[in-house]
Amino acid sequence: MELPSALYLPTAEGFTATALTIGPWDPGLQHAGPPAALLAREVERASGIPGGQTVRLNFDILGPVPVGPVRISTTVVRPGRRVELVEAVLDAGDGRPLMRLSAWRMRTRTEGLPSAVEGSTSATPHPAPADVHGSTPGEAAFFSSEVAYHKALQWRFASGSFNSPGPAAAWTRPECTLVEGEPMTPLQHLLVMTDAASGISAVLDWTTATFANVDLSVALHRPPRGEWLGMDAATVLGDSGAAQCSAVLFDTEGAIGRSTQSLFVEPR
Template identity: 75%
Template sequence: MELPAALYEPTDDGYLATALTIGPWDPGLQHAGPPAALLLREAERASGIDDGQTVRMAFDIFAPVPVGPVHLRSSVVRPGRRIELLEAVLTAADERPLMRLSAWRMRTRTDGPSPEMAAEHPAAAGPEQSRPEDAAFFSEEVAYHRALDWRFATGSFNAPGPASAWTAPRCALVAGEPMTPLQHLLVMTDAASGISAELDWAKATFANVDLLVSLHRPPRGDWLGMDAVTTLGGTGAAQCSAVLFDADGAIGRSAQSLFVEPR
């Protein structure tokens, strides 16, 4: 099976989504992970802190993103030499905002206090000892689930309940350039509610309306992971939360608000 080399191809005025962005709910709509990473890339390109780190990313998903051409714009909401707030917005053909990112960045320091001892690693096993698995609920053979190499330390894509999984990129975010660890983290993290689903994919939808990622340090290395759990509210809402990690340990947390309804 031949896969596209990237999630997006650059165009004269934006980007063209490839089949690797296709989500699980509709073959014409993107999974939110790839556009989240594309928004982060756009925001960091507008940054005025060259040696900074992005510590909080809040994504609002106004509407599903079609698989096709997308456009982005960014702005510096709060400039600063040590701390800044950036915003990036993604639109499609009609220029209607579909996703928005608000991102705080801070200047990187090397003289700050370090933890006295390492915490226990969130994953029960490393990627080499974890189980490879493909998601069975995508309608298309080539779709988002092929963009990453998935290895499950606990749980499963294809069974309900909490799960802990490692991923490594199988493609670039934008053709012609390597995917950074932070971009990889965002391509992955929106799938936290997918690996920890509590409902049958064939009987219910549970798409998220937002994604919040908070990091105490940047991700490192090729393999990143998340330990995720979904909690049903019983009122048509649910929440997914995850601990995010790399080979050296935890790096932060994510949260998603889910809108739940029967198919």
């Protein structure tokens, strides 16, 4: 089976999503991970801080994103040489916003930084119970399309799995690019992956309930590095139709940040 080489194909007006963006709920709708990464790509392209790092990304999912043409507009909300706030909005060509990203970016430096206070933690090892090579390959059984989001990344589980309920820790590596003709950056890879935190740590049966997230928030204390990235995720189900997923994000060098998602839960 030959997979598309990218999640998106560039067009004159924006991008066209390939089958690798298909989500688990409807074959005509995208998983939120790929458009989240596409929004982050556009934020960095609009940035006025060359070589800066994106430290916080807040995504609002305003509506389902169809598998097809999309376009993105960007605005520098708060310009600055050291710190800036950039917003990006995605629509399907009709002007109706479907996803929105608000991202803080900061200037980077490698010299003259203060040292951490003695006894504090300035760097932590990755929290996965097993490294990449000691983890188990896994594949989601609940996608209705053979070629879909779950094929965009290679998955290795250090604990848990796609197909069993409860917390899980997984490593991933890209099997495609984000946009055809250019490499996928570690930050783009992280965002393609991280929206699946609530999927790998599901506490409900995919066949009897929906638990789609309405947002995704990612906070990073340093940029991701390397080809393998991971997340250690857990979901807590409330008693009134809501759930919350949180994850520690890491690469092979250690933890890099955290993510949260608010989930709307209802019977299928």
